[in-house]
Amino acid sequence: MVLLEINGQSRQLEVPNDMPLLWAIRDVAQLTGTKFGCGMALCGACTVHLDNEPVRACVTPVSAAVGKKITTVEAVGEDKVGQAVQRAWLELGVAQCGYCQAGQIMSATALLRATPNPTDEEIDEAMSGNICRCGTYPRIRAAIKLVAKGGTK
Amino acid sequence: MSQELMMDLPDINRRRLLKGVGIATGLALTIGINDLVRAAVAEPAKKYGGDAMPGGLKEDVLVFVSIGSDGIVNIVAHRSEMGQGVRTSLPLVIADEMEADWARVRVVQAEANEAKYGNQNTDGSRSMRHHFEPMRRIGATARMMLETAAAAKWGVPRNEVRARNHQVVHQPSGKTLGYGELAVAAAKFPVPVRDNLKLKSAAEFRYIGKQNTRNVDGQKIVTGTTHYGIDTQLKGMLHAVIARPPVLGGKVKSFDASAALKVPGVLKVLELKSSSLLPPLFHPLGGIAVLASNTWAAIKGREALKIVWDHGANAVYDSQTYRKILEAAARKPAKVVRNHGDAAGVLARDGKKFVAEYYQPHIAHGTMEPPAATAQIVNGKCEAWACVQDPQAALDAVAAHLGFKPVNVRVNVTLLGGGFGRKSKPDYVVEAALLSQAMKGKPVKVTWTREDDLHHDYFHTVSLEHMECALDAKGMPTAWLHRTTAPTIASTFVANAKGGAPFELGMGAVNIPFNIPHMRVESPEVQAHTRIGWFRSVSNIPHAFAVQSFVAELAHNAKRDHRDYLLELLGPARKVNPDSIEDGWNYGESPQRYPLDVGRMRHVVELVTSKAGWGRKLPKGHGLGLAFCYSFVTYIAAVVEVVVGEDGEISIPRVDIAVDCGPQVNPDRIRSQAEGACIMGASLTLTGEISFKNGAAQQSNFHEYQVLRIDEAPREIHVHMVEHALDVPLGGVGEPVTPTIAPAICNAIFAATGKRIRTLPIRDQLKA
Ligand code: FES
Ligand code: FES
Numbered sequence: 001m002v003l004l005e006i007n008g009q010s011r012q013l014e015v016p017n018d019m020p021l022l023w024a025i026r027d028v029a030q031l032t033g034t035k036f037g038c039g040m041a042l043c044g045a046c047t048v049h050l051d052n053e054p055v056r057a058c059v060t061p062v063s064a065a066v067g068k069k070i071t072t073v074e075a076v077g078e079d080k081v082g083q084a085v086q087r088a089w090l091e092l093g094v095a096q097c098g099y100c101q102a103g104q105i106m107s108a109t110a111l112l113r114a115t116p117n118p119t120d121e122e123i124d125e126a127m128s129g130n131i132c133r134c135g136t137y138p139r140i141r142a143a144i145k146l147v148a149k150g151g152t153k
Numbered sequence: 154m155s156q157e158l159m160m161d162l163p164d165i166n167r168r169r170l171l172k173g174v175g176i177a178t179g180l181a182l183t184i185g186i187n188d189l190v191r192a193a194v195a196e197p198a199k200k201y202g203g204d205a206m207p208g209g210l211k212e213d214v215l216v217f218v219s220i221g222s223d224g225i226v227n228i229v230a231h232r233s234e235m236g237q238g239v240r241t242s243l244p245l246v247i248a249d250e251m252e253a254d255w256a257r258v259r260v261v262q263a264e265a266n267e268a269k270y271g272n273q274n275t276d277g278s279r280s281m282r283h284h285f286e287p288m289r290r291i292g293a294t295a296r297m298m299l300e301t302a303a304a305a306k307w308g309v310p311r312n313e314v315r316a317r318n319h320q321v322v323h324q325p326s327g328k329t330l331g332y333g334e335l336a337v338a339a340a341k342f343p344v345p346v347r348d349n350l351k352l353k354s355a356a357e358f359r360y361i362g363k364q365n366t367r368n369v370d371g372q373k374i375v376t377g378t379t380h381y382g383i384d385t386q387l388k389g390m391l392h393a394v395i396a397r398p399p400v401l402g403g404k405v406k407s408f409d410a411s412a413a414l415k416v417p418g419v420l421k422v423l424e425l426k427s428s429s430l431l432p433p434l435f436h437p438l439g440g441i442a443v444l445a446s447n448t449w450a451a452i453k454g455r456e457a458l459k460i461v462w463d464h465g466a467n468a469v470y471d472s473q474t475y476r477k478i479l480e481a482a483a484r485k486p487a488k489v490v491r492n493h494g495d496a497a498g499v500l501a502r503d504g505k506k507f508v509a510e511y512y513q514p515h516i517a518h519g520t521m522e523p524p525a526a527t528a529q530i531v532n533g534k535c536e537a538w539a540c541v542q543d544p545q546a547a548l549d550a551v552a553a554h555l556g557f558k559p560v561n562v563r564v565n566v567t568l569l570g571g572g573f574g575r576k577s578k579p580d581y582v583v584e585a586a587l588l589s590q591a592m593k594g595k596p597v598k599v600t601w602t603r604e605d606d607l608h609h610d611y612f613h614t615v616s617l618e619h620m621e622c623a624l625d626a627k628g629m630p631t632a633w634l635h636r637t638t639a640p641t642i643a644s645t646f647v648a649n650a651k652g653g654a655p656f657e658l659g660m661g662a663v664n665i666p667f668n669i670p671h672m673r674v675e676s677p678e679v680q681a682h683t684r685i686g687w688f689r690s691v692s693n694i695p696h697a698f699a700v701q702s703f704v705a706e707l708a709h710n711a712k713r714d715h716r717d718y719l720l721e722l723l724g725p726a727r728k729v730n731p732d733s734i735e736d737g738w739n740y741g742e743s744p745q746r747y748p749l750d751v752g753r754m755r756h757v758v759e760l761v762t763s764k765a766g767w768g769r770k771l772p773k774g775h776g777l778g779l780a781f782c783y784s785f786v787t788y789i790a791a792v793v794e795v796v797v798g799e800d801g802e803i804s805i806p807r808v809d810i811a812v813d814c815g816p817q818v819n820p821d822r823i824r825s826q827a828e829g830a831c832i833m834g835a836s837l838t839l840t841g842e843i844s845f846k847n848g849a850a851q852q853s854n855f856h857e858y859q860v861l862r863i864d865e866a867p868r869e870i871h872v873h874m875v876e877h878a879l880d881v882p883l884g885g886v887g888e889p890v891t892p893t894i895a896p897a898i899c900n901a902i903f904a905a906t907g908k909r910i911r912t913l914p915i916r917d918q919l920k921a
Contacts, residue, residue: 015447016417023449027392032384033377035570036448037521038603042855045521073377086375090367093821096236096829098374099381099521099570124864131855133521133571134236135832137866139825 002062006031007075013062021065022046022057025072033073033102037131044130047103048072054110056129073102081147082109088143088151096134104130108144117148201743203283206274208267208545212287214294214344216269218247224319224333226253231263231270232280233542234370235572236829237887238822239280241369243288246818249360250292250353251299253332254319260369265544265564274543276577276687277740278785278885281818285883293350295339302339303330318359355879364821370568382540382567383525387596390527391420393588394451394600396458397440397609398427400848401683402465408441412457418450419443422458423591425584431648433684435550437584438609444588448600468848470682472615475845476512479617479679483510483638487677488652491663491735494671496623499632505624509706511699513895513913515612515843517852518688519860522570523601524581530594534561539582540569547579551586562586573833574687578611604853611686612843612850614639618699623671628711629721632671637662637696640681651678653692659738661696661782661892664731666751668724672734683845689833693784693892698913701780701896706909715779715900716762726752740786746882747786753813754781756875757790761811764873765792774798776905780896785885788813788875791831791893793867795901801919803902805835805867810893813875814884820874827872827890834894836861840914 004011006029013028025034025048037045039058046057049071050064076082085108088094095101104127111118111126118126123144132140203210217229228244244260247253263270272283296316303321304311307328314321320329360366373379398404404427413422427439443454486497500506526539528551535555541547544566552559569576581599588597601609616639623632641657643650653662653676663674688694708718728748731739739747758781762768767777774797781790794807810827817823840859844851852858899910902919910918 019447019449023447027447027449030386031377032380032386035381035522036383036600037523038855039452040603040854040856043521043603073375077376089375090371093368093371093825095368095371095374096238096825097234097521097569097571098236098370098379101374102377105375120868128862128864131521131860131862133519133573133833133860135829135836135861135866136825137832137861137863138828138868138870140863 002066004062004065004070005068006070007072015062017063018061020058021048021060021062021070024062025057031072031074035099035102037100044103044107045100047106047130049076049106049110052110052113054107073105076106076109079109081113084147085109085112085143088146092139092143092146094136094139094143096136100130100132100134104132104140108140112144112147118144201741201746203272203279203287205741206272206283208272210283210287211269211271212290214291217291218251218295220332220336222333222336224257224331226251226258226332227261228258229261229263229270231273232284233273233275233544233566233569233572235275235542235569235576237280237826238368238819239275241366242281242819242822243284244369245360245366246285246288247292247295249358250289251295252316252318255360255366257319262566264566265548267545273545274577275572276542276574278787278888282786282883282885285818289352290347290350293352294345297345297351298339298342299332299335301342302335305342306330306338361818362816362820366819380567381522381570382538383522383570383600385527385538385567385598387527387529390596390598391444391592392446392448392451392600393442393444393597394448394455394602395425395440395442395584395605396455396460397438397605398462398464399608400464400470401433401467402431403427403848404439404463404465405441406461406463408461409459410441412459413443413454416450416454416457418446419454420445421592422454423588425587433645435546435578435580435583437580437587442588444592444597452602464848467682470845470848472514472844472846475615476617479615479638480510482677482679483617483619483636485677487636487675489673490653490658490676491672491674494632496632496634496671496673499623499671500621500634507622507624507707507710509620509703509911511618511620511695511702511911513616513695513698515615515683515845516688516837516841517607517610517612517843517858518573518575519606519858520569520571520573520575523603523606524576525598525600526582526585527596527598528582528585528589529596530589534563535586535589536563536565537582537586538565538567539579539585540567540576541579541582542569542572542577543579546577547582550579550583554583555586555590573689575610578686603855607843607852607854607858608850610843611645611684613688613694614642614685616695618695620699620703622707628707628713630669630707632673633667633669634673634675635662635700636675636677638677638679639695640679640685642685642687644681645685649680651680652676655738657692659736659740660692660784661700662692664734664736664749664783665700666729666734666749666754667722669722682848689830690784690888690891693782694837694895697780697782697892698895701893702899702911705778705896705900705903709903714768716758716767719758719779719781720755723751723755726755742786749783750788753788754783757781757788757811757813760873760875761790761792761809764811764871765794765809767792774905776901776903778897778899778901778904780893780900782889782892784889784892787884787886787889789889789893791890791897793894793897793901795898795905797902797905797919801917803839803915803919805898807869807871808867809871809873810890811873811875812890814886814889815881816877816879816883817874823874823886824872826886828870830888830890831870831894832861832866834891835867835898838895838898838913838915839865840916842914
């Protein structure tokens, strides 16, 4: 039994300590916005925030999340920056299939919180762990810049 | 109305539709118009386009549209959404024609049922091409019935009323009635026959061709509340992963599950029968399934399995050896599939010649959402939820494997986290259904891990393209020989099929409209050793890589500008009947309606080169490369700018793409498809490779099968659209851009460095 705080709610989950946070969130807490893409920290689809820091949930054991605030894409919009990112994503029609976008949004939100006006290199650095097989990268870059400029309503 | 039509509309379908949409209480429009065309017009000898597809086209307003008394218009999306925007683009056509307000439209996803909806196989860049006109007619039918109902209610002549933005207006008095108020009455009026339908003029469009209709799933995507195939949660559901035979045709010799069963959460280990018989079709591969209370436990359980495999005959498959087999086959005369003049004779004579060969390995689709499906069986009926491009194929395959009648199987279509052709093959849905059956009907979700996805794809084929030309004194080809050598997709459907199928040869091998006196294409026969499938643009990819690289090589050899040389090869603007160049396939389209239009081909080449600043002066290490493609009846040309660093590092600052896909319905989604296909094309060019050893795929996850990331992707992609009026038929959108990118990149690298790439992927070839 592990006690986790997910999106502001305490959740008692019956999972072993070494279960990756991804599967605890998806299969046990039944929040499926966070995605599985590789299981090896290679694609970023599973990105969530632990105390506002982006982590790959597929390689983070639940034990490492105990006592920390877990935020998933379902709640990232409660934060000003997260909401601005979501709006920019809609405004520029970033998503194609959308499957990677939860992870992209979590990474972009973390980037913009730490670096409100990132350079292209900083965007590359923060976002290159997130694969988009549909190839939405040019729009992701543009949407991040739109948020930086304060361009979303 | 035909008997067949009546049978397509049983009451149960109507109820299901209403139930599916929840609050649509006042059913609007009764009786379908369906395939009146087919009944009314004398049946042509051969069917084309959507009419030739399984299930054909259905134009039944009842099936596709219902209106609630609250005025909400429910429109059915019968094709699968995988990022191309079809759940938005097809419904917006109906909404526009019926004068519905997009803000009051709700899109309802259809379940698998081609008898009811017409063809649903979301593949071959066909959705808008085949369904634009039927959707318009459905919308116009709904609009006219609503107008008739309003006129009757007011007791005014029919020609005094007009539907406008979700209501009908009586023009002389200005009275209005909302669609919700008219729904029930409209249902009582006869459906206008097709000949009496009044379609809107293009000037009257509100959504078609505009950019004012946002993606219907956008909000849910950014808040993580959509439902993909991998997201299904059912009460009491078991989570399964499967250890499949590493080699196609292999099977389990023996296994020991004792350690797996000790993993906490693992509930059951089951053997799935291996289908070692060819052809592979959509059969599951068999293997050992681990069922658990969560996905993680199932994965851990699978790691603990001890399995001894019998690898079978395909264990010989080795990509290095196989390349030699392809080369040997490509260097010998083979079956002639196009022959104009006497290319063989001209090439046999002495004279200037140019020969080159181009190789591309297998690639995997690598959809970000790996295949996943859930199934349960209740009272002898199976219900599945799955990310499928071809819902009806999934239903039929499930029914066949379970031994159920198709009416006892329902397949619900979720969103697809990418498709690219992989998810047209529903083997994973059958796995879920078989496991549920083995577990007495309990709901079972099968999740493919990334390793499963890369090891057991229906791979894009490996290929060796052998090109030969005889040249005149000016370096222009007098004879052309293309031997296209690859295991065929047909081998997935017919045991041991060999040689290019018409649909493969018709993707840029036979149907090259060059102005060369002697043209010959040959198709050697080689054996497949793995499941071969279609991948976004299919055979256009190797063919365009070879043909477009070869032409650039010929231009260089002739000391000519590539663009000018290419335009000279294309010759004057003219319409070529595909039959006249031995392309009887023509993407399934009528040769009269869809001739190969060299004028449009020339135009995209001219447009893209002018937009990209072809011929402009570039800094050292930069180069521009050009390529074109005629893919899925759409005309594409691309110019790529590359930079090759001193260390051989490649970057792509800019790509220009000209797209002529006929009239545009949702221009922003056409652009996004072009951008995505461009990046996928760059990905397969730079790093895409699946190789085989001892019969098994060698790459297991994204560290070994590398796909492009944001820092490597083209920095700027400019898409230039060619405008058309509605008299031009629509072309495909999802696939056509992909094949231009590899040759354009390689041609740009040659311009930048003088190094010619003939083997994909490029990886570190420039670093040596
Ligand atoms: S699933 Fe965690 S990084 Fe890919
Ligand atoms: S939008 Fe499909 S993987 Fe990114």
